[in-house]
Amino acid sequence: MLRVVAGETVGELAMVVLGVGVGAIVRVVAGRTAGRRPLPGSCEAACAAAALVAVSITTGAAVVGAAMFGWWCVCLSTVDLLVRRLPNVLTLGGAGTILGVAAATGHGRAAFAGALLLAAPLLITHLAVPRSVGAGDVKLALGLGAVTGLAGPLAVLLGALLPPVLTAGAALFLRLRETRRGGVRAAPRVLPHGPSMCAAAALAVIATG
Template identity: 90%
Template sequence: MLRVVTGETGVLAMMVLGAGVGAIVRMVVGRTAGRRPPPGLCEAACAAVALVAVSVTTGTAAAVGAAMFGWWCVCLSAVDLLVRRLPNVLTLGGATTILGVAAATGHGRAAFAGAFLLAAPLLVTHLAVPRSMGAGDVKLALGLGAVTGLAGPSAVLVGALLPPVLTAGAALFLRLREAGRGGACAAPRALPHGPSMCAAAALAVISTG
């Protein structure tokens, strides 16, 4: 049962808002990636994000903030899934906004610490083995790390350890599905890591917040 923090009308309004934001997200993804996701997909995802936001927060401001973070993740994940790329305007733009808001509200230290703790290991990995970790993933980690940092050390830890598990699980699922269809064993295709990072951060904040 939902924890209704803004009333049934408020929940419905947030979901409608989410669907509207989803339409904007689909256009942004189309301009950024050069191709649009299937109609209705971003709208449904953003509406679902809004529903989760009002379910796990207390207060309208917190619900809106959580929803905005989720919508940002939907946009990033859609672009990464379509073109295997995370543009600076989304990664660094989002990180700058999150860190700026955190600093303005007196939570800058936690946000900057989380950003450093999540991004630093990925940066080292990218520099050592560039093919194993893209620069876009490192930049994405700044914003995600800031959000998990606000939720606490446990959230940062979950946000760091869970993404490789999710990406590996997705790769295994695709391999098994291909094998089940009788497909030939092809060389494993690199999967975008951004969606797993976003999902892990969201789960970390929800489970530890």
């Protein structure tokens, strides 16, 4: 029993260390993509946390896939927070990779269905009211939808419903904090939607996994 516990602890520590190393790479990539430097240590901490969650909720080869998904989300969210933009190389590149791996492992139908179900409503909204939903969010939904599709219909539903709630909650929190500090803004702060989409997809997969 002690050997098993020790082995699990070593594995978790190894993943955390790996996450810190990947986070350093993510920080460089996100910084160059955005043209601005992320907060020092932020990507490392986020990637280490993603690795720890991955090793805690999955086993075997699935740990690597879950960790890579988390690292991808960290990179996307960092760029979106810095410049309010989601580059095609990250959104479409990630979606293509996820869908390709899913198809190669025999789960292509579920992944493609999830991608379609999550991205289609956003695409329709973007075409009808372009300022309400960015094109980058639509492209991001393809990859996130594929991942939630692999977890099941409930995960796809949660991945669609949670992002507006998370974004609105973050905006309200910031507004209240500014009010307490005595700050006054002429207009509400517009927050990037990508981080909420990534967080919602991750929570949906964890909750239904």
